[in-house]
Amino acid sequence: MLNQIFDKVRDGERLSLADGLELFESNDLLTIGMMAEHVRWKKHPKPVVSYIIDRNINYTNVCVTECTFCAFYAKVGDDKKSYTLSNDELGRKIQETIDLGGSRILLQGGLNPELGLDYYEDTFRFIKSNYKIWLHALSPEEVVFIAEQSGLKTREVIKRLIDAGLDSIPGGGAEILVDSVRDKIAPKKCTSDEWLGVMYEAQKLGLKTTATMMFGHVEDYQDRLQHMIVVRELQDITGGFTAFIPWTFQPRNTELAENHDNLREKSSAFDYLKTLAISRLMVDNVDSIQVSWVTQGLKIAQIGLRFGADDFGSLMIEENVVSAAGTKHFSGFSLSHITRAIKSAGFEPVQRYI
Ligand code: SF4
Known part of the structure; x- marks a missing residue:
């Protein structure tokens, strides 16, 4: 059944939505993995898997967006749970990151109406003038929010943030880039077009960015494919x-799982590996496909390296969002766990710095 698609993959032909659906509806996981491996070796002929040492710093957990899948945020005025980091706290975390060999911080937070554009500019300037660290910061959702709060266009906000030290933008908040899905899981979040619009403007201004996809909730296969295609x-x-x-x-502690009984079980390893491989096949023009060991654990992540992925993501010195949803793969791993996992899957681990 999959022969025709495999022929297209071998010929370097772009796969269509219909091809993607056929892959998702097939249970022939190993053939799908072989196709993804074929593309992986074509793009990355060396048996090398990259990783980065960085820290996810969530500068505030105050958020007005109230996404139903989020176990991390605190409501405005929730004085017991809410926090915003001071520059001293930020600085300490960054210095620890540098001391542990880290090269980048991923700075993201909730949509906190008390923080204006000047807060971000001051914070970025503080970071860049005191620490030699790559600043991977603010998902499109945050940029849209800051623009709304400040009455500026998103392009202007990005330009000012670049001037203040922004180096690249993480692809968070993409969830599924289909508005009917976003309306169900995060109705207050920016639209798919707004998310893509920020990425377009940032990339046109010279920033590199990543793209994420959070799946395994209310979306269907067509939605996942639509996301990959946009x-x-x-x-x-x-x-x-x-x-x-x-x-x-990651369903635990989330309103989304509370209201949908069938979402309490996490998406299976089978579904994860199939989706990872299909990502490699459909998103044929993005160089790197990253495994998510933080959500899958090291063992499934290792297998993911044979399903099209070429990057192991980050040895995170700190992570708060997935941990808040009860996922503990993260706890206690050191650099040697990551490099050993990569080596024992048959690859040479190579640190990247941004
Ligand atoms: S996912 Fe982000 S935007 Fe949504 S509630 Fe959580 S912190 Fe806020």
């Missing part, structure tokens, strides 16, 4: 996405 279409125009990172919805 990222692919934008990449055709800008070439600014460096990596595509699919990861599974």
